[in-house]
Amino acid sequence: MFEVREKPQMVERALLVRLYFDPREADESEALLEELGELVTTLGIGIAERVLAKSRSMHKKFLCGTGKAAEIVELARAHECDCIVFDNSLAPSQQREWENAADMCVIDREEVILDIFAQRAQTKEARLQVELARMQYALPRMARMWGHLDREGGGGSGGSAAARGMGEKQIEVDRRIARTRIDRAQRELEEVRKQRATQRHAREKLETPHAAIVGYTNAGKSTLLNHLSGADVLAKDMLFATLDTTTRKIELPDGQPLLLTDTVGFVRNLPHRLVEAFKATLEEAVLADFLIHVLDASSPEVQQFHDTTLEVLAELGAGDKTTITVLNKIDRVEDPDQAALLDRLFPDAIRASALSGQNLDGILSACSAVLADRVRRHHYCIPQSRADLVGLLHRDAKILSTEYEGNNILVHAVVPPSIAGRLEEFLTP
Template sequence: MIRRACLLGVERPGMKSGEAESLLDELEELASNLGIGMGLRKIVRIREPQAAFLLGTGKVKEVLEEVAREECDSIIFDEELTPAQQRNWEREAGGKILVIDRQEIILDIFNSRASTKEASLQVELARLEYMLPRMKRAWSHLDRQRGGGAVQRDAGETQLEMDQRLIRTRISRLKTELKDVVRHRETQRKQRMKVPLPSAAIVGYTNAGKSSLLNRLTGADVLAADKLFATLDPTTRRMELPSGQPMLVTDTVGFVRRLPHRLVEAFKATLEEAIVSTFLIHVVDASSPEAEAHFKTTISVLKELGADMKNTITVFNKIDRGIDGLNEAELRHDHPEAIFISARTGEGIDRLLDKCEQMLREFGQAMTLLIPHDRYDLIGKLHQAGAVRSEEAQDEGVLIQGTIPTRLLDMVKEFSTNG
């Protein structure tokens, strides 16, 4: 258990002014979510990374002296460390200091947030893939032959080799289980597509207010805690737009700068909701001074998922918290099509709903139909598709108003009263 940590940021050539400090602020928030106390914050400027320690040997000595003086029991790097670099730092500190990186902190937070079987499998896979190349560091004191034991060991196999083999076996099994999860999700999606409603995936930086927006739009009661990675499992709810058009809305896991790539891979089954949705609602915390950086991070991760070209509504949330005038002016200038809202108070939600209606015009077409009484099969299909906003029985047939999905237009166009 880490009691008192030194947070160590690295400023490389080419980084924007204040970027290293901002990343270190974020690392502090990440670490505080695990109950880790802060003893020291330090940013080290480097010209180029060194293979052995990332930093030069002079800086290593300087950092370790400060860590000892502040009585820290660990160093948390904001940069990703190689397994060898972690070992070298801990060896240099005489084995008295634990050295970890941002990736391990994020993995630990995900592990503490996982609440369903799917999320637990995904987190375990990411953690084991991170741990495997670091086994030598963990078991160097046990690098000896072990005789007997409950697990069968191959001839000449060391404790380290056996544990590595067990982890590889577990990774293989997890990947198989996750394939089953993906298949199950695809089955669920096909069931939903039998009633082919349009869908929107809410994406964005962690703690941007995505779950709060889902609750506001759908009247759901999804956990909307003010903490990082509160949502790890996708939640889908049905809602109706002002026109009466039904729509599915899905909350997704939040992104973060320097998100471990293995987590992007491990959470493909969750994040693919963003890929298959009709359009995206990209939520950004407008009250954050890092709003633009958060926007770019989400776009970058969406690009990894192949979802960066989807129709997207950009939403700047939390305007009730107050936005710095200069920041707001820059955001409005750089994102002229964006909508500014407060999911908490409801301000701006009407404009967002109008924008959703606009997005869905590509999904279907608003029409008034007079369908003969002998074509109740067609009326049934329209109901199944969630296309009917109102219907009225008349002598000539059934008068229907609604948004007709593109795939059904050819079936119904002869009954249109729109001319």
């Protein structure tokens, strides 16, 4: 894998910077800088200081003026930092200008998220998605990253010159290899998507309803899935703990089965290339029958997190899905003002705590209500000679009780529409 630059093996101290250009953006910029700190901490990098700087206008070279850039560089050196991390997106040329001025590693928010994803990806699909996003990010940044890349290769036989060909620069070789890897990752990812589609079609044949758990990163989605299904999905108090979807089958209070899928968490300013690269993962949200939107009720930015998730869902084409909103971590809300804010913003949301198990029954009941029109409880009187129909009920429905009366089998069951018609003549009042 090509790296964006030859970064130190271990970055120990970083200066975090966010530049803003409109005074009205000050509060939001401060919150984003705080979130960047959580992202950087997730990578195990120490934070020397956070700098929130206002620039009167956007400059081409450093994004800010040269005077402000000199102040930031001097501060990084004073703290003996080995990296400057920008919350703003930096163009490749701006990234190089900052590195030349500071003589140290300079990265932006997108690269931080990519590095986290690279560490956490477990399945083949997630690793391919990360590789694709990293290569697309790195490709325009290859120019002048390393001095040897500008050297031309002569002709002749053997060695790197033969690999490059007459007069071909090393940078051109690396770019060609990078494009080859991008093409290969895209092909392999398409194969993975076909496999997922096959698995999905198999689920659809069973007509089992499907819900996707969505929400901001670290809202408690994996913990909720674990408690509802008995799964063992990684659930930690950190950003992007989950990068791979996990689907588990549960049973609702009315006896109906439901497939629950945990999805990767959203984040503000999620790089567009990551939305594209992870579309195969996030398409579970697009194809689900309904969504369970989990919010961290204890966060003062709960409204911004809610809006961010809705924006990403709309971009994915899932903005009009039926949605159950869950205010998770409600047991941590002790401030009366925060409680009043939640009541005003989310009057119909379910208050729950995935960690303590508080009101998880309410979530399951809400799921049953969403799917109420898909199933009915029926009583059947089936002759023992039609044991095949009893087998059908056992396979595709939920048997609530079975009794025997003479030569008949009395069955009480929750029946999906897909098989209800075949049993209609055996219905009893």
